[in-house]
Amino acid sequence: MIDWRLDRPAPGVVVAQPARGFRYAADAFWLAGFALDGGPARTALDLGTGSGIVALLLASTGLDVLGVDVRQEWAEGWERTLAASEVAGRVRLERRDLLDLVAGEGWDLVVANPPYFRAEDGPSSPDPFKAAARTEGSATLADVVRVSLGALRPSGTAALVVPIERAPEVEAEVVACGGALLEWVDVGRRRSLLRLSASAGGDAVRRSLTETDPVVLGWYDRFGAGRPGGSR
Numbered sequence: 001m002i003d004w005r006l007d008r009p010a011p012g013v014v015v016a017q018p019a020r021g022f023r024y025a026a027d028a029f030w031l032a033g034f035a036l037d038g039g040p041a042r043t044a045l046d047l048g049t050g051s052g053i054v055a056l057l058l059a060s061t062g063l064d065v066l067g068v069d070v071r072q073e074w075a076e077g078w079e080r081t082l083a084a085s086e087v088a089g090r091v092r093l094e095r096r097d098l099l100d101l102v103a104g105e106g107w108d109l110v111v112a113n114p115p116y117f118r119a120e121d122g123p124s125s126p127d128p129f130k131a132a133a134r135t136e137g138s139a140t141l142a143d144v145v146r147v148s149l150g151a152l153r154p155s156g157t158a159a160l161v162v163p164i165e166r167a168p169e170v171e172a173e174v175v176a177c178g179g180a181l182l183e184w185v186d187v188g189r190r191r192s193l194l195r196l197s198a199s200a201g202g203d204a205v206r207r208s209l210t211e212t213d214p215v216v217l218g219w220y221d222r223f224g225a226g227r228p229g230g231s232r
Contacts, residue, residue: 004077006084010223013056014084016077024053026211027161027191031113032057033219034185034193035159041108045151047098047144050074052081052091054111057223059089063109068096070138098139103150110148110158114141141166145173149198157182158196167192171204185209187216 003019009029017023032054035044041063046055049067051074059065078093085091139147141162148158162170164186171194174181180201185193186208209216220227 002073002076004080006080009053010057010060010225012086012088013053013060013223014081015051015053015056016080016084017051018077022050024051027113028053029057029220029223029225030187030191030193030216031111031159031161033222034161034195035109035111035157036061036222038109038157038159038182038195041156043107044109044111045105045107047110047112047147048114048139049093050113052078052093054113055091055093056081056085056087057225058109058111059087059091060223062088064090065092067091067093068098068101069093070095070097098147099143101147101151103147105151106153106156107151108153108156110151110156112144112148112158112160114139114144114160114162141169142173145170145196146177149174149177149179149196152198154199156198160194160196162192162194164190164192167194170194170196180204187211 004016005019007015007017009015044058044063044065046065046067049055049069052067055065055067072095075095152158160170167184171181174196178200180197180199181194181204182197182201183195184204184206187193188211217227
């Protein structure tokens with residue numbers, strides 16, 4: 001029996017999370033805000049959606065969003081989330097393995113906050129939610145990049161948030177897939193936000209931001225969410 005708790009991270013957005021174990025963090029807001037900075041979009045695909053927080057944030061701005069995750073443990077939480085949320089767009093949360101997604105589905109935007117650690121980096125958490133969120137399972141980071149690029153329409157973009165030390169892996173896989181790294185933003189000392197295109201291009205725009213930079217705080221504001229350290 002999972003003790004579900006309802007969190008309200010932004011107006012109209014309600015997210016069911018286990019009372020103990022995995023909890024979404026600031027990088028969910030960073031990813032959603034950064035993704036929308038890439039240009040107009042009507043549809044979005046959220047790979048490894050987990051609790052659905054990023055999918056719900058995107059839908060709150062009017063996008064039609066599909067969030068997929070392979071873990072059955074989230075199903076009950078999704079029912080509670082969708083029943084309680086009121087967002088401008090349409091959102092679906094489905095149990096699907098991202099490795100089964102068919103290339104060429106034609107999404108305007110693909111987002112992913114993939115597990116941060118490789119399976120060989122050490123033992124995973126005994127908590128199934130934490131283990132799935134933190135440690136790679138059936139899909140590797142390279143798989144996430146490949147599926148993200150394959151799911152885009154020709155002018156679409158993908159956005160990922162990863163540990164800074166793994167950002168070069170993303171860049172290498174994008175090149176291997178014939179795509180382009182459009183933008184690379186380091187936030188603080190631990191996270192990188194990367195914008196990808198399925199079409200080859202020039203050098204990525206690179207910059208570094210603090211966690212309190214106006215750009216970063218603007219990602220919270222986009223959803224009417226409380227900023228770190230208190231509400232607006």
